[in-house]
Amino acid sequence: MAWGNEATDSRLHGTNIAESVIDLIGRTPLVRLKRISELENIPSVLTMKMETTNPGGSSKDRPALEMILAAEADGLLKPGGTIVEPTSGNTGVGLAIVAAQRGYNCVFVMTDKVAPEKVSLLRAYGAEVVVCPVAVPPEDPTSYYKVAERLTIELEAFRPNQYQNPNNPIAHERTTGPELWEQTGGRITHFVAGAGTCGSITGTARFLRAKNPNIKIIAADPEGSVFSGGSGRPYLVEGVGEDFFPAAWDASLYDEIIPISDEESFLTARRVSRAEGILIGGSGGMAVAAAIRVAKAAEPNDIVVVLNPDSGRGYLSRVFDDAWMANFGFLKECEQCVGAMLGHRGNTPELLYVNPTQTVRETIDLMQTHEVSQIPVCKNTPPFANAEVSGAVDELELMDAIFHNPAVMEMQVQTVMGPKLPTIGVGQKVELAVQMLDSAAALLVLSGGRPLSVMTRSDVLSYLQAVSAYG
Ligand SMILES: Cc1ncc(COP(=O)(O)O)c(C=O)c1O
Missing domain, CATH: 3.40.50.1100 (Rossmann fold)
Known part of the structure; x- marks a missing residue:
């Protein structure tokens, strides 16, 4: 079930001393998520495979x-x-x-x-x-x-290449699968895991399915990744999802692939860490979010196992940092915040953007039609949910560029675009927007990690004007 103990030193006989740290890899515990199950009214038994107890702190x-x-x-x-x-x-x-x-x-x-x-x-x-x-x-x-x-x-070196190496899924087939079978007394009914190289899900599934073909295998995937039908970008959860199919990908083994947003992944990671006292990262949060859905729909005697790949310690400056979370629009810092300012606007379309390959002429047309003086440049459209911000242009820059070289008019906008607009979260304070607009002509408002709208000084002014009129 693990990589056989190599203990050769007879002085260790009769002791519980591992020969080396290598012998501590695998045999990770399985724990019930009792508090989360209560909070979510989960009828089945929801459990977590704690890969954090491996010596390196992860399933890898x-x-x-x-x-x-x-x-x-x-x-x-x-x-x-x-x-x-x-x-x-x-x-x-x-x-x-x-x-x-x-x-x-x-x-x-x-x-x-x-x-x-x-x-x-x-x-x-x-x-x-x-x-x-x-x-x-x-x-x-x-x-x-x-x-x-x-x-x-x-260096005449060995390159493991985890994305192509068959020994990656084999590791889980030889150890993770048998461990789960034994730990649940052969009663596991559902296995949920995030997929990156697909080593964990495919290897574990191969073993479990060989034991019981009825076990359900569910992949959790960041929204936007190719596994759940996306283009591969952009999302913020680390370590999972891809923009290509690795060698271990085997759709025939997976009953379901559940896309989970960055927002749900991060908020679930924070909730599980607090409710259970088990610090998990964004990809663990993603897997648990999918497992909660699965466990809610499962029968009372079912045993749902979710694999937690690593600890939240590696993500303290992101998932567990309130300011970082608020800047991406994952957390609300106040009631009357940036989102309220957007609500005050007329019927401006939510977000106006150009594709990097559109011409400068088309960009100017769009800006004039909508009477905006700057516009973000985004890839992957439509659907907009997959837009990835590449930069921005503003009328001053465009005027300058065309004045010096009229041929710019027919060039792709990405050749003249400037840096991305500074970002602010939809739940951040109005005073922060005011402060930032001191040095920037416009801000890109993010909600759930995704661009929602462009905010300018005139938006803030009309909001303040309206509020003072009520006030
Ligand atoms: C944090 C994290 N979660 C999940 C995974 C996915 O596991 P696998 O590569 O076995 O599909 C990885 C892989 O790198 C990871 O680093």
């Missing part, structure tokens, strides 16, 4: 170990060898732990978008971290894909 310790053991067996990793993987997260930690015990070097390649704590964490385990610019296309020699490729060749 399992595939990390399995991939390294398989590489050793296949002769791809020799004593003192090097592992190169483009990863910023949990898989890196798992690989670093196993590498430390088995005497390998680790080089992790990541982009400069990654939070500095993640770099520090991997370095703390003794790994080398190479940081590459995020703002270059994948084919650029300095992109993180290309750097990882080059280093793998130069």
Whole structure:
């Protein structure tokens, strides 16, 4: 059920001492979500597989170990060898732990978008971290894909490639599945997990289905990811959802794929952490949100298991930071806030935007028709729910650009656009909007993490005017 104990030292016989930290990977506990079940009136038994008790704090310790053991067996990793993987997260930690015990070097390649704590964490385990610019296309020699490729060749390294490596799902088939079967006495009826590489869901499902073909397998997916039919972007939950189908994706195993919004994922993570005293992250919140739906519809004797991949500790500056949450429009800081100002507006369409490939001429037409002096530039339209903000243009910039070069008129707007507008959450205070509009001509209002509307000084003025008239 786990990776057989390698204990060879006879002095450990009769003790409960693990031979090394590697032997502590897997065999994670299963706990009932009792408080959440009460709060949600859940008739069935809702339980959580706590992957946080793995030595690296996540489910990724399992595939990390399995991939390294398989590489050793296949002769791809020799004593003192090097592992190169483009990863910023949990898989890196798992690989670093196993590498430390088995005497390998680790080089992790990541982009400069990654939070500095993640770099520090991997370095703390003794790994080398190479940081590459995020703002270059994948084919650029300095992109993180290309750097990882080059280093793998130069260092004659082993590249686990968790998205393609069959030992990733095998790790869960060999351990997570059997553990759940045993922990529930063979009574598990539903398994819910988020999908990234799909290793966890597919591997666990393979084992469980072989034991009982009636067990329901449910994938939780961030709204916007391809697994639940999206384009792959944009969403804020980390570690799950993709813009391509990894090797372990196997739709024939999944009964249902439930899309969950960033807002529901984050708010559920916060609620579970408080109600149960179990600190979980955004992807755990997403999985629990899906599991709550499943468990509500299940029968009283059903046992629903949700896999929690990692801890909320890695997300303190995001999911658990009220200011961050409010700025994305996930939390309300006041009653009469930015949202109330928008409510005061006439019949301006909710959000006006142009596509990056539209011409400057089309952009100006749109701006004039709607009498706006700036407009965001967004990709992925329609449906607007998937819009990804790329930048913005304003009439001053456009006037300047066309004056100096009239050919700009027929160029794509993305060639002349400026930076994105500063953002404010729909639930943030009016005084913050006033303060921000001191230096910015317009703000992009976010609700549930998504752009909702553009707010200008004149919007604030008409709101204040209306309020003082009532007042
Ligand atoms: C935080 C987090 N949650 C969930 C997952 C999804 O697990 P899997 O890659 O096995 O599908 C990952 C994967 O990276 C993750 O990091």
